[in-house]
Amino acid sequence: MFTSNDGLCGIGELAERAGVSVKTVRFYSDAGLLPEASRSAGGHRRYGAGSLERLRMIRSLRAMDLPVSVVRRVLDEEDTAGRAGGVLEDAVAERLRAVGTELRALRWREAALRSVQECPAEERAGRLRLIGAVTAPPDTAPLVRFWRGWLPPRMPARSVTAFLERAVPQPPEDPGPAQVLALARLYALVASPCDSDEPTQPHAHKAAGARAAAVLYAGLAEAYDLAAVDMRRDRAPYPGEALDGFVDAYASAHGAADTPGFRRVLARQLAADPRIDQYWELTAELVGPSSGRPEPTPGSAHDWLLAALEAQSGTALPA
Structure with a gap:
């Protein structure tokens, strides 16, 4: 629950509760991922009670390195069906494959560096x-x-x-x-x-x-x-x-x-x-x-x- 009487909060309070910067909240809002409930008389953004959980969900998805376009699809599915389902499952599976490829590349690079490091200096x-x-x-x-x-x-x-x-x-x-x-x-x-x-x-x-x-x-x-x-x-x-x-x-x-x-x-x-x-x-x-x-x-x-x-x-x- 936010501190204001109308149950809404400003961008600063939302950012503080979510542990992100105001700039990050503004970016997600402008990208259409975090809708505003209204604007104040001075034109300041106001967010509803569900915004904090939604922002935390966005942060979690982005922490998995999912692109904004995929995050939007996951949120749209959650808004429509009431929960994240197939879109999230497919996105996680695809990211796992990508991470596996990245890890394999790193293991090969490490072994290549060791091969160069371990050979005689004149052969490097x-x-x-x-x-x-x-x-x-x-x-x-x-x-x-x-x-x-x-x-x-x-x-x-x-x-x-x-x-x-x-x-x-x-x-x-x-x-x-x-x-x-x-x-x-x-x-x-x-x-x-x-x-x-x-x-x-x-x-x-x-x-x-x-x-x-x-x-x-x-x-x-x-x-x-x-x-x-x-x-x-x-x-x-x-x-x-x-x-x-x-x-x-x-x-x-x-x-x-x-x-x-x-x-x-x-x-x-x-x-x-x-x-x-x-x-x-x-x-x-x-x-x-x-x-x-x-x-x-x-x-x-x-x-x-x-x-x-x-x-x-x-x-x-x-x-």
Whole structure:
């Protein structure tokens, strides 16, 4: 209850009770969020009994960093329905998503700064330039563009999407300095693949058409998953279900029979194929735990299966 006889109060009293400045009350009034009950004979603003609670509500909404336009919609809903409902719920959810993005960006910036701080003094300028290319929060679009150029042309969109889900690592929410550095090096690698000593286009891509490539990559994905199970158990490469699926993927894509001779030829061909080992090594550093065994990647699974194929076929692969 206000002190005046008519139950109204001036802008100064309202501001004092709400713990805000007169300028703030005037701003909300002019924005249409806090209606005046009347004006005094001298033209001064007068506010009704509900103004204090309304002003406190406005302050609470603004404290959550909701824009004035959203605050107005919340208040309008409360005026109409007698309570804040869906508009407030949606606004809070949207703000939570935004805060999550902001926090993730801050964690990446902190890890990036630590990476620069912890490296030798003579390397800091180069490290800073390298890490400066990584957005915060990070964007995987450069990696996606690299793989889209690497995959066989006219490969079905569904197959491309399935491959990208495996090949493009998702950066961790709370990275360490080493993970920020790994992503920065991935950015540098895919930005100038021609500068790498490792060519990027395997022979199998040239031999298979678009549909055959889709069959190949679907089969390889299943084989990599099976191999990853054995890799997590520290099993050495061996002929088994994973290798059978691996070979069958190539045989099906090229319309060939899975014979011992085919396996020997395939082992030699894959051994001679261009490799992008650095990409997979950096991927393992990015997504793997800070300590302990690295998580299998499609690249490391491919190497495991190729070693199993070599052991079975007796084909000597280069070290």
